[in-house]
Amino acid sequence: MNTDLPISSVMTRKLVTIEPETTLARIKNLFENNSFHHLPVVSAERKLVGIISKEDFARAAYLLSLNTSGKTYSHLEYGSLSAKDIMTIYPVFLEPGDTIGLAADIFLANKFHALPILEDGELMGLVTTHDLVRFAFADVISTDPIANF
Numbered sequence: 651m652n653t654d655l656p657i658s659s660v661m662t663r664k665l666v667t668i669e670p671e672t673t674l675a676r677i678k679n680l681f682e683n684n685s686f687h688h689l690p691v692v693s694a695e696r697k698l699v700g701i702i703s704k705e706d707f708a709r710a711a712y713l714l715s716l717n718t719s720g721k722t723y724s725h726l727e728y729g730s731l732s733a734k735d736i737m738t739i740y741p742v743f744l745e746p747g748d749t750i751g752l753a754a755d756i757f758l759a760n761k762f763h764a765l766p767i768l769e770d771g772e773l774m775g776l777v778t779t780h781d782l783v784r785f786a787f788a789d790v791i792s793t794d795p796i797a798n799f
Contacts, residue, residue: 651786653751657744660785661767661775667692670699670734674714677707677733688764690773691737698766698773700737710736743768744777750785753777 666680667690680689681704691700714727743766744753753765757779767775 653749653754655750656746657748657750657753657765657767657777658746658775660750660781661746661777662781663775665690665773665776667696667773668702668733669694670732670737672733673729674707674710674731674733674736675728677702678711678728681707688776688778689733690766690776691733692773696773697771698741698743698768700733700739701741701764701766702733702737703762703764706736706738741766745769746774750782754782757782 666684666686668677668680670691670693672691677689681687687704689702690698691702693699710731714731742756742760742762744756746767746769756765757763763779765777766773767777
């Protein structure tokens, strides 16, 4: 595995993004109906302003459940709170030319599992630990007939 390749060779380019004013109800819907675990939060100019993981959302939902008196109140809160209330601001990011090895080092040294890829502040993609595992085992998966079942 060549860890000196640019991260742009393994990053996900087609992303679902949200804006800071996106409600928790909409975020919940996006996580429930898609297989991704991270939502980049972008401005109207596609500048990254934050990121929300499924874990961030679950933590917020749990805390909300402790402070509410029932289902109706919780639904009202989901409609009034937004991405900017729960997002991680100033997330660690990489640039397209940074290496796969650098991304792996960052993941190993931290507890997060996604890195936005920015070019001049604009969101170009996202790389996850899953992307790196898929890259690391691409040869094994494509040549192992049992793994392809």
